[in-house]
Amino acid sequence: RKEVEQDPGPFNVPEGATVAFNCTYSNSASQSFFWYRQDCRKEPKLLMSVYSSGNEDGRFTAQLNRASQYISLLIRDSKLSDSATYLCVNNQGGKLIFGQGTELSVKP
Amino acid sequence: DADVTQTPRNRITKTGKRIMLECSQTKGHDRMYWYRQDPGLGLRLIYYSFDVKDINKGEISDGYSVSRQAQAKFSLSLESAIPNQTALYFCATSDSDIINGYTFGSGTRLTVV
Numbered sequence: 001r002k003e004v005e006q007d008p009g010p011f012n013v014p015e016g017a018t019v020a021f022n023c024t025y026s027n028s029a030s031q032s033f034f035w036y037r038q039d040c041r042k043e044p045k046l047l048m049s050v051y052s053s054g055n056e057d058g059r060f061t062a063q064l065n066r067a068s069q070y071i072s073l074l075i076r077d078s079k080l081s082d083s084a085t086y087l088c089v090n091n092q093g094g095k096l097i098f099g100q101g102t103e104l105s106v107k108p
Numbered sequence: 109d110a111d112v113t114q115t116p117r118n119r120i121t122k123t124g125k126r127i128m129l130e131c132s133q134t135k136g137h138d139r140m141y142w143y144r145q146d147p148g149l150g151l152r153l154i155y156y157s158f159d160v161k162d163i164n165k166g167e168i169s170d171g172y173s174v175s176r177q178a179q180a181k182f183s184l185s186l187e188s189a190i191p192n193q194t195a196l197y198f199c200a201t202s203d204s205d206i207i208n209g210y211t212f213g214s215g216t217r218l219t220v221v
Contacts, residue, residue, distance in 0.1 A: 004150075034209045043198060043212035044151070087150070091206055094139065094158065095166070100150035 002100075003027060006088050009103035017078045021102050023071040023088030030090040030097075033064055035073045038085045038101065047073075047086070078106045111135050114199050114213035121189050121220055129184045129216050131199030139202045140182040141210065142166075142174060144195040151198065157182055158204075189220040 006023045013019050025033075033050035048055065050062040050071055061074040071088055083106045088099040112133045121127050131140065138159045143151040143166075153166030155174040163174060171193060173185045186193055196217050200210035 032206065036209070041196070041215075041217075043214050044210075045212070046209040049207070049209065089209070094204075094206065095141075095153055095156060096200075096202075096206070096210055097153075098143075098151040100148060 003092075003097050004088055004090055004099035006086075006099040006102045009085075009101075010105055011102065012105045012107060013078055014107055015078055015080060017106075018074065018076045019078060019104065020075075021073045021086055021088070021104075023073075023099055025069050025071070025088075025090050025097075027090070027092050027097075028066075028069060030069075030092050032091040033062075033071050034089040034091075034096070035060075035062055035071075036087040036089055036098075038087055040085075044087055044098075075104075078104075080106050080108065082106050110214065111211050112199060112201055112213035114197075114216050116216060117214065118217045119219070121218070123190055123220055125189050127186045127189055127218070129186075129197055129199075129218070131182045131184070131213055133180050133199075133201045133211075135201050135203075135211055136179075137201040137203050137211070138179065139204065139206075140176065141200045141202075142172075142182070142184045143198045143200065144168070144193075145198065145215075146195050154184065154197075186218075186220075189218075191220045194218060194220050 036044040085101040
């Protein structure tokens with residue numbers, strides 16, 4: 001079993017749609033969690049950290065469920081510019097472990 | 109200038125050649141990391157260093173070596189390159205508590221022929 005597993009992609013959605021990505025992790029000792037965004041052939045960039053109480057940044061909402069070892073990312077009112085690969089990441093002893101990513105394509 | 113700079117950006121090399129990928133940072137971070145990315149496999153950790161005197165193997169260190177020359181510099185070497193080391197390589201840095209995740213360099217696209 002992979003340490004961090006994400007929904008298989010790609011997700012193809014129309015502009016304005018709401019889309020949710022799910023992620024599970026296997027190491028209960030994971031200390032912190034992040035969502036990164038990666039555009040094609042570019043470096044990953046931090047989208048948001050995930051706090052235990054859940055957190056929101058504009059159109060983006062992240063949730064963490066430690067009991068179920070589950071993380072989610074919700075994107076509301078999708079924009080064309082949201083098209084990218086979204087990486088679920090957890091911190092294990094100071095090392096970030098990445099999921100394989102979920103590709104999102106937002107169409108006009 | 110970028111916070112994390114990788115050189116070269118692209119490199120094509122022949123099987124059996126030794127190659128070094130370089131990474132430098134201006135963030136003042138103690139921690140530095142090397143990852144490789146292959147299609148469908150995500151980013152996998154090769155080596156990491158929590159300070160200048162600390163070097164640790166990651167998930168896929170075989171065939172690679174590293175050198176932490178200074179707080180700001182962390183280089184990755186392929187002693188004898190082979191085609192399955194063709195990949196996109198990223199260097200990253202972080203502070204000690206990783207509150208803000210990692211800062212990545214722009215990547216080095218390496219092709220071994």
